[in-house]
Amino acid sequence: MPDRAVPVLEVKGLKTVFRTRGGEIHAVNDVSFHLDKGELLGVVGESGSGKSVTMMSLIGLLPSPPADVRGGTVMLNGRDLLKISPEELRSVRGAKVGFVFQDPMTSLNPVFTLGNQIMEPLIKHMKMSKKQAEARAIELLELVGIPDAKNRLSAYPHQFSGGMRQRVMIAIALACDPDVLIADEPTTALDVTIQAQILELVKELRQKLGMAIIWITHDLGVIAGIADRVMVMYGGQVVEQAPVRELFSNPQHPYTRALLKTIPAISGPREARLKVIEGQPPIMTAAPTACPFRARCEHRFETCDRVNPPRRAIDGLALGQGHDVACHWAAPAPAVQSEVAHA
Ligand SMILES: Nc1ncnc2c1ncn2[C@@H]1O[C@H](COP(=O)(O)OP(=O)(O)OP(=O)(O)O)[C@@H](O)[C@H]1O
Ligand code: SF4
Ligand SMILES: [Mg+2]
Known part of the structure; x- marks a missing residue:
């Protein structure tokens, strides 16, 4: 079980704005969360809810301009990543935080062999010799389930299937034994069987390596199978956050409730599934x-148009430690709600 007392990553008040010709886009609005040692945090939300921009802001992956990380703190093992030099940040990216993107074809370089791409961070960040890096690259490919690893080092990305490329991306992300692995929709581009294999692989690796993982997805069904805790994002904000079972059994935010209804019901008729x-x-x-x-909420009332609801704990625990929600209508209990509504 994850050790809840030890946060590896602690993000507070993160704000990211894009400056475009048409004006500013406030993509990340006061986002706070933590990730404990060995924990898997699932992040869900529709397209455009700010999942990727949040994670890329943490480790300086957004080009500036147009991106402007305007505020907040990002403490990784006690060090604020928003305050360190670009050079230090590059080394954090290579060694402390591994990132797996949605489409392995755009993140692997087509002109270099896979061996080269896995060995590069080992030589650069772990200061390994070429020989040591080669041995570790073989080990990593074996770890992510690529057969005949030694001979595969000289292959190019196009010689691998989508699922194999995604395994290679995971191997690269794991190369320097990171404290945190961020996987941004890593299975979306893959077919269902391969998706299931990659999910199994991540579960296995997590057990073996005890890493903390952030897993971004549109799919709450995936989250149910792998996450300890879930953070739901909407409009660049965290609108609900809870341990996974609690979120599924007691969803509070109208958006989370709607998202849960979008999970395909395996047994239902096809037209009712989504x-x-x-x-x-x-x-x-x-x-x-x-x-x-x-604009999409069936429970909207007058306060909703005037006040952006702050996150509040609904279980008496400190904010972020248990179940919290950002909604004027959600818990407390219905009797109290009507008083709030008429206040
Ligand atoms: N380079 C950019 N310039 C301007 N706006 C941007 C840029 N990149 C992202 N955005 C905006 O930031 C917001 C959040 O985008 P983000 O990519 O984080 O969404 P997401 O939740 O990851 O969506 P998806 O599920 O589609 O990946 C969106 O409104 C998007 O249009
Ligand atoms: S704050 Fe109001 S509009 Fe927003 S989700 Fe809650 S009830 Fe709906
Ligand atoms: Mg995204």
């Missing part, structure tokens, strides 16, 4: 001053 949430997610052209979900 209930899509009506309406579009907002494009945040200003910092939010009202609830970002209000």
